Amino acid sequence: MALETRSQYQEELERLEASGLGGLDLVNSSLDRTLEAIQHQDVELAQLVIADDDRIDGRYLEVHQSLITLLATQSPVATDLRLISALLHVLKNVERMGDQCVNICKMIPLTGNEPPADEEMVKLILTMGRQTRTLISQSKRAFEDRNVEMARDLVRQDDLVDNLNRECFRLALEIGDDPDCREWAMTMLLAARAIERIGDNAVDIGEQVAFVVTGLFREFEDASHPNG
């Protein structure tokens, strides 16, 4: 596709941003279904999430390719260049988030038809999921609005998810001696961990927002130097 004028190029860039960030809506709906599948031990719904991940991957491939074309044909610089660089990152985050939903959904059939579910733990995981959903939406809005403040707030929101994840771990330790119960709890821990990772990806998107606006890339929080 040849873009004849610079204004067409700007329109194309705007379209690609909307399309790339739209991937976060796909992730949200994937996460909704994943949570529902956990809540109701719905194996069919889980299969649907797995199958539907192709849409997220497709979005990734399509927008990624178009961004590469813009780089090759339009030599973007300054804000445009930072935006494209950031979008390439965000696409990767979107794709990873989708994969985490798939990871969870692959585990659901493993726990059997009527697992010995601990109600409190399921509740915790659903709360985690809803909180993570908020993070995803907030990361999208922060990007759209180029709002660094809102992007930084993702760290605080993500801390809530991390705390819930630790709470899940504590519950799993106390789940008792029954091997089936323990197996279920282990699986749920993995699910909680996957949700927690989705939250981390949302924070990464926030870092890209800061990069687009300021031109500087800094990790909001550095896991390997927590006090640095």
Next chain:
Amino acid sequence: MDSRDPAETLAMTEQNPEPQASPEAGAGLPRSTISIAGESATTPAKRSREIGNVELQGLNAYYGSNHAVRNVSLGFDSAKVTAIIGPSGCGKSTMVRCINRMHEEIAGARSEGRVLLDGLDLYDPRIDIVAVRRSVGMVFQKPNPFPTMSVIDNVTAGLRLTGASRGELEERGHQALIGAGLWDEVKDRLKGPGVGLSGGQQQRLCIARALAVDPEVLLMDEPCSALDPMATLRIEELIGELKERVTIVIVTHNMQQAARVADTTVFMLDGELVEVGPTDEIFTKPNDDRTEQYVTGKFG
């Protein structure tokens, strides 16, 4: 220089018409390229790259009543490539032409402010204008080899005015061709006509001609705009090699070229200096909105 009326400027140019050399300059090789009695801008024997620093102080340039360059103060560091970008008519070529006093050659044109080369005011009335042009070489948009001259004569044309011996001419002509990355291509046709070379080769021939007199500064006004991509690339590589020995100021409309070759980029608009900074900053995170608008192609 002080503001002087065009008539006075003209009188001055007539005193030192190019390309006639002044008697002093003809006395030997132009190792000590430019000086006022007692002061010298170069260290003749061994050139360290501490030399070749250009500084503009409150430079204004006019074409009649048209105020083309507005109060620009700016430094060009030695061993660095500085690119000047900006839309057509923004004064970038005019500003560059003030550095080697080419601007004043145009009827009705004048300039105010100071242009310092290593602290020496190039507009000082005691300065020999020929020496200025030798210290500050220039390469233009279209290659302009002397049409009747051979390859080697083109390169040594400026040198011959300095009274260099035949042996010196040959030696320095060859060195200049090597420096301009043209030697291998022309060594078997040195006596052939300069205009028989390809466009890219002709431009490198002009660069060799400028280098032959050992300038401290090389001004390049859109040097690649008439060249194909490969010839352009060759010139850009050459710029990278030359910057160790000469301060380079390049005017370009090709922003990617500025991004590729320049250490520092200057953005001008309507005769004013809008922003100057490290090239990577200008093209990733410019400070001024107008720079942003220009480099992203929203105007210009």
